[in-house]
Amino acid sequence: MGERRNYTDGFWWSKDGLRLHYRDYAGADDRPPVLCFPGLTRNARDYDGLASRLAGARRVLCIEFRGRGESAYAKDPMSYVPLTYLQDVEALLADLGITRFVAVGTSLGGIVTMLLAATDGAKIAGAVLNDVGPELDPGGLARIRSYVGKAVWHPTWMHAARALAENNADVYPGYGIEDWLRMAKRLYRVNSSGRIVLDYDMKIAEPFRVPGNEAGPDMWPTIDAMQGKPLLIVRGERSDILGAATADKMVARVKGAELVTVPGVGHAPTLDEPEVVEAIERLLAKVA
Template sequence: MAERRNYTDAYWWSRDGLRLHYRDYAGPADKPPILCLPGLTRNARDFEMLADRLAGAWRVLCLDFRGRGESAYAKDPMSYVPLTYLQDVEALVHELAIERFVSVGTSLGGIVTMLLAATDRARLAGVVLNDVGPELNPSGLARIRTYVGKAVWHPTWMHAARHVAEAHGDVYPGYGVEEWLCMAKRLYRVNSSGRIVLDYDMKIAEPFRVPGNEAGPDLWPTLDAMRGRPVLVVRGERSDILSAPAAEKMAARLDDAELVTVPGVGHAPALDEPEVIAAMERTLARVR
């Protein structure tokens, strides 16, 4: 039986000539679309459940950053930095003639969202920052550096799921076999040799290994650009990237923000948790 799809695969071109991919879930033209921006090693598939839930009521665009998923790999690995991702997103927004949008950013995607706010706040109709903020916990960044860019492969999806469970069991302690299989199929792809491999360019690790390249400039002022917009800050209770004090400071700095902490979850919440679903509905209801 063919897989049911409620989206269209679409593409755009970066300024330096890369063909980049996004999933386009149809929705009404009289609302700002929702742009979903994934984490460092993740891709558009991370937002499948969120997009399925919102599609029809909202147009949802789920992006693959360069070097991930179905987007082309960069010739220069040093272009794998937030400022370049920002330019790539701006190119898509310009191509689609999007005047305003809601940005949902997980981890790296949240950093790009903050940069979008800094460059042109008028475009932002609303924001969801998933387990990321202007302050990133050094211990969490050190943990990510231990695995990003290390090529691994598996002979079967069950082997891949087992590996993901071993690596992320403390992040999602409530997951069972089905959830780990689902996550494996978001993280991995089948290559031309039939091996199940990570679905990103291993070279994304090169600039990330340089301290300071994770985010770039001081990002606290970018929150000021979000004032007057509905903002949802999501934090995993066990997150080693976004600390509780930093998340509370973010929410306090804004005039229309809600902070939701997902119990028992680390970095980063999957955005399908009941607390997040309810909070996102409240945030989107305030989008004008």
């Protein structure tokens, strides 16, 4: 039996003609919707837990950046950069007539969130930055560069789960095999040959391997653009991307910002952790 769907599929077009995909979880239209932006190699499936919890009370849109999931792959791999993702999101906002929303961004998705705040801050009603900030730890970036864009495949879901467990045990040390299976089904897809493969365009690695292309120039002004807005910063205690000092600096910089550190977890928290669920509820309560 297939999983029960509690969303509809939506599509929009980028300025350069790519058909892009999002999941649309229905909810009240009298309050700002929640837009979820995934990490570098991830897709809308990462946010199913969060979206399912919020659906009904709020509309939730889970975006798939170009080259991921059901979004089209780009002809030019050098378009796989945050500024292009920003333009793609702006095209979606214009298409749907969304003038105000709560942004939830994990890793790369958080960079796009920060850029949105800096370029059109009036649209941001509140934001969750998940394990990302204006300064990224070089060690973590080197780790990501070491694996992103390397095509791998597995004959069964159990093989995929065990490979994830072997490579990511330090990120989620408390995970059992069922947890790794759930993660595998978010990260991988079955291709036409019946192989289980990563669900993104391997060419997203090309610009990411160029130092500086993971974010851009000085990103601290994007944090200043969030002044006066509800802001939640989530950090994995073991994160090698968002350092503790950077997270503390972010909180000190934005009045009223909240920091939640998830114990025993690396990059990145799933946003399904109890302390994070409660913090997101607190943030949304501040957004009319």
